[in-house]
Amino acid sequence: MHAHFPILTFAIWLPIAFGIIVLVVGSDKTPGVVRWIALIGSVASFIVTLPLISGFDANLSALQFVELVPWIKSFNIRYHLGVDGLSIWFIILTAFIAIIVVIAGWEVITDNVAQYMAAFLILSGLMVGVFSAADGMLFYVFFEATLIPIYLIIGVWGGPNRVYAAFKLFLYTLAGSLVMLVALIYLYTHSNSFELSTWQALPLSMTSQVLLFIAFFLAFAVKVPMWPVHTWLPDAHVEAPTGGSVVLAAIMLKLGAYGFLRLLLPTVPDASHVLAPVMIALSLIAVIYIGLVALVQADMKKLVAYSSIVHMGLVTLGLFLFSQLSIEGAIMQMISHGLVSSAMFLCIGILYDRMHSRQIADYGGIVNTMPKFSAFAVLFSMANCGLPGTSGFVGEFMVILSAVKFNFWIGCLSAITLILSAAYTLWMVKRVYLGTITNDSIMRLGDLSRREFWMLMVLTLLVLYIGVFPKPFTDVMHESVVNLLSHAAQSKLPARPW
DSSP states (O other): OTTTSOHHHHHHHHHHHHHHHHHHHOOTTOHHHHHHHHHHHHHHHHHHHHHHHHTOOTTOOSOEEEEEEEEEGGGTEEEEEEEOTTTHHHHHHHHHHHHHHHHHTTTTOOSSHHHHHHHHHHHHHHHHHHHHBOBHHHHHHHHHHTHHHHHHHHHHHSOTTHHHHHHHHHHHHHHHHHHHHHHHHHHHHHHSOOBHHHHHTOOOOHHHHHHHHHHHHHHHHHHTTOTTSOTHHHHHHHHSOHHHHHHIIIIIHHHHHHHIIIIIHHHSHHHHHHTHHHHHHHHHHHHHHHHHHHHTOOBHHHHHHHHHHHHHHHHHHHHTSOSHHHHHHHHHHHHHHHHHHHHHHHHHHHHHHHHSOOBGGGOOOHHHHOHHHHHHHHHHHHHHHTOTTSHHHHHHHHHHHHHHHHOHHHHHHHHHHHHHHHHHHHHHHHHHTSSSOOSHHHHTOOOOOHHHHHHHHHHHHHHHHHHHOOHHHHHHHHHHHHHHHHHHHSOOOOOOOO
16 A cells, blocks of 8 residues: 555645635534534544554665655755654654544634634644655755644633743744754755755765754754753743643654754764763753752643653653664653653643633642542653653653663763652642642532543553553664664764875
C-alpha cells in the first residue's frame, strides 16, 4: 500500500480539509453537526496514519513512505515527505491527540464552535507536516504555520489575559524562527538545495557550524522551551483553553526537540559536540531550578506547565549525551510526556468546568465526591512522578541511566528531578484530591460523565502499556537513532590542505 498510496500527504491534508469543511458548513446554530464533522475528520485522519505502523520496516534507517514532487523549481524546493524511527511515533501521537481534543471540547466549547474545531484540525495537519518534511523549506513552512492556529486558539478561547499570552507565544517563537530562516538560506547558498540529507553531507567550517548551531538553537530552544526562554509557556498554558493546553504540552513542545534531532545534530555535528556542555548545563538548570519554581505554584495549570519544562529538560539532556540509550530515552520521554501531560491538563479542565477555579487552595477532598475521577487523576500524577510501571518511568530511567554512564555527577543532578517531581506533584494531589471536603461547592460535584470516563480511560491504558511494555516503541526507533549517531559522530570540517 505504501509504495503507491500517499499516506503522509493524506495524514497532513485530510485534517486540514476537514477543518476547512467545518469552517464552511458549520455555525453556532448547528454545533452538533460541527462536532460530529470534526470528530469524523479527526478519527479518519488517525486511521490514515495506522498503515505507517503496519508497513514500517524497523530494520531500515532510511526514510520510508517517501513522497517527492517538485514544488518551487527555481529554488530547488521540493515537496519531499518521509518517515523514519525518529518521527513515526510523533505523527501517530499528533493524530491521536486531535481526537482527544475534539472530544474534550465537545460540551465545553459553546461559542464559535466551528472555528474552534477547525483550528485544531488544521493545527493537527500542520504538525504532522513538520514531522514528515524532508525538505528544509517545507519543514520551515509547516513549522511556522503552526503558530497561526495556536495563536487564535489562545487569543480567542483563552482566559482573561489571553491576548497577552498569545502575543508572547507568537513573538518568542517567531523571533527564534526568523534567525533559523537565515540559517536555512545560508545552507541553501552553499548547497543549492533545501534537502535535509544534502545539508547533512555538506562540509562546514567550525565557525559556520557554531553560527548555524546558535541559529537553530534559538528557534528550537524557544519551542521546547529551554531555560531561560521558557517564560512564555506558563502564561500560554494558564490562559489557553483545555484543548490548547493539551496540544501545547503533547505536541507543540516536541517540535523543538524534534528540530534538534532532525536538523541540528546531523547538520552541525562538530559544533553540537563542542557546545554539548552548554546544552547539558541549561538542561540541568531546567530540571532543578524550574522544579523548585513548580513547588511554589498555587495554580494547578501553572504547576503542570512548569512540570512540562522540567520533563523537556530531561529530553534535551538526553539528546546531547550522544548515546543510543540517551536519545531513545529522550524520545520515549517525549511520547510519555505527550500522554501524561495531556491527561493532567484534561483532569484540571474537568475540575475547572465544574468549579471555575484552578487555585489549589479552593479544592480538597475531591475523592469523596468524584472517586472515579480521582483514581484517574492520581494515576496520571504518579506517572508524572515517574512511577515504575507507567510510561513516565521509562524515558526518565533511560536518560538518567545514560547520564550516570556519561558522568556520575551529571547523573546525580539529573536524578534530582525524581525528588522534585514527587514533591510538587504529590503536594498537589494531597491538597486537591485527598483529605476532607473543604467547602460546600465540592459537596455538589458530580463524577465523570461517560465521555470524560472513556477519554481518560484510553489515555490510562496507553500510559500503563508503554510503562509495562516499551520495547515495541524502542525497536522502531533503534536503527534511526544509530544512523543519527553515526552522522553526529562524523566530522564535517573541510579537509585541510597539506
